[in-house]
Amino acid sequence: MSTTTRQGAYATGQYRNLLQEYGYAPEAIDARVEACWNGLFGDAPETRIYYEAGEDMGYLLDTGNLDVRTEGMSYGMMMAVQMDRKDVFDRIWRWTMAHMYLEEGPNAGYFAWSCLPDGTRNSNGPAPDGEEFFALALLFASHRWGDGMEAPLDYGRQARKLLQACIHKGENGDGFPMWNPANKLIKFVPNVEFTDPSYHLPHFYELFAEWAEPEDRDFWREAAAASRDYLPIACHPVTGLAPEYAHYDGTPNDERGYGRFFSDSYRVAANLGLDAEWFGGDPRHGEIAERILAFFADKSPDDYRRYELDGKPLEEKSLHPVGLLSTNAAAALAAPGSAHAQAAVRLFWDTPLREGERRYYDNCLYFFSLLMLSGRYRIWEPMQA
Numbered sequence: 001m002s003t004t005t006r007q008g009a010y011a012t013g014q015y016r017n018l019l020q021e022y023g024y025a026p027e028a029i030d031a032r033v034e035a036c037w038n039g040l041f042g043d044a045p046e047t048r049i050y051y052e053a054g055e056d057m058g059y060l061l062d063t064g065n066l067d068v069r070t071e072g073m074s075y076g077m078m079m080a081v082q083m084d085r086k087d088v089f090d091r092i093w094r095w096t097m098a099h100m101y102l103e104e105g106p107n108a109g110y111f112a113w114s115c116l117p118d119g120t121r122n123s124n125g126p127a128p129d130g131e132e133f134f135a136l137a138l139l140f141a142s143h144r145w146g147d148g149m150e151a152p153l154d155y156g157r158q159a160r161k162l163l164q165a166c167i168h169k170g171e172n173g174d175g176f177p178m179w180n181p182a183n184k185l186i187k188f189v190p191n192v193e194f195t196d197p198s199y200h201l202p203h204f205y206e207l208f209a210e211w212a213e214p215e216d217r218d219f220w221r222e223a224a225a226a227s228r229d230y231l232p233i234a235c236h237p238v239t240g241l242a243p244e245y246a247h248y249d250g251t252p253n254d255e256r257g258y259g260r261f262f263s264d265s266y267r268v269a270a271n272l273g274l275d276a277e278w279f280g281g282d283p284r285h286g287e288i289a290e291r292i293l294a295f296f297a298d299k300s301p302d303d304y305r306r307y308e309l310d311g312k313p314l315e316e317k318s319l320h321p322v323g324l325l326s327t328n329a330a331a332a333l334a335a336p337g338s339a340h341a342q343a344a345v346r347l348f349w350d351t352p353l354r355e356g357e358r359r360y361y362d363n364c365l366y367f368f369s370l371l372m373l374s375g376r377y378r379i380w381e382p383m384q385a
């Protein structure tokens with residue numbers, strides 16, 4: 001069984017272009033990245049998920065649910081900073097601050113996880129995957145473009161303030177933190193004590209440990225270690241499949257959520273890939289990635305299903321087969337020695353962006369995987385003085 005042993009890009013500054021290693025021409029890879037960005041952020045009705053709003057704002061639409069989610073907004077900002085599109089980044093961030101930012105109540109300092117496209121809130125509660133992506137996208141923006149003088153474009157300050165709220169809320173009886181202070185695991189939502197394995201991004205926490213407020217850095221270092229330890233207990237020992245929701249001991253949570261392999265779970269594979277790319281990878285995670293690649297090797301995207309964690313297929317089909325095959329391809333970065341890595345990447349390369357109603361989640365995962373596999377999902381470090 002092979003595992004990742006190389007040093008990550010954070011240490012070396014070198015990003016692996018797995019697509020090129022597998023024989024695709026650099027020009028074709030560049031063209032695919034451009035075409036994909038244009039497909040999502042341009043005006044092609046079949047694939048677009050980004051819409052401008054007014055003079056200086058814009059949002060990503062969950063086309064399947066017809067709402068605007070912190071998940072999509074934070075993904076859009078991460079995509080924009082990777083593509084050097086400050087104009088798009090600023091539009092999305094302005095919309096987020098104008099409509100989603102919660103000024104009062106137990107969730108003050110967080111963002112409402114779902115709004116209508118006109119800005120009306122569907123909920124006054126947050127979803128922590130949005131906050132963690134907002135924070136790192138803002139830090140990258142601060143490093144890549146410099147901070148604006150005024151809020152909300154003072155990216156670095158906004159990121160540090162958000163990270164502080166995420167771990168310190170509740171200390172004065174003012175709501176709940178997004179990470180459990182004792183075990184350092186991210187929660188599904190702040191006021192519950194269980195988690196979503198796909199929210200665990202140790203590679204983000206390593207960077208928060210460098211750039212958050214100094215007094216918070218140890219916490220983030222410990223959170224990275226805690227999440228790396230958590231994934232091996234949450235993923236099935238044979239299939240590598242993770243449940244959507246799980247308890248802190250790794251067992252699936254079927255009481256308060258969905259303890260089987262479904263849409264949220266897909267992201268675990270890509271998260272393992274990006275952690276390996278940035279920080280070199282954990283051998284235990286390489287094994288999970290190998291198991292996932294092996295599990296899907298004989299399955300066709302036309303027949304992807306919901307699965308029990310042991311791999312038993314359920315009746316219902318996957319809602320996001322393009323997203324699933326994309327994240328499986330990104331898992332190859334964590335398990336490049338897997339016998340199934342190349343086939344997963346070739347399947348991805350041969351699949352176009354998804355069109356139609358449910359395209360948002362698939363195409364987000366598709367674009368992130370493309371950035372990862374082409375060495376374009378980068379760590380933006382502080383500018384040299």
Ligand SMILES: O[C@@H]1[C@@H](O)[C@H](O[C@@H]2CO[C@@H](O[C@@H]3CO[C@@H](O)[C@H](O)[C@H]3O)[C@H](O)[C@H]2O)OC[C@H]1O
Binds near residue numbers: 064069071127128130
């Ligand atoms: O109960 C909500 C909870 O649903 C919310 O979670 C967010 C929404 O679901 C997650 O992603 C979805 C995966 O399935 C696709 O079909 C959807 O398009 C995706 O949006 C997302 O990661 C979560 O942020 O969190 C808040 C809870 O109160």
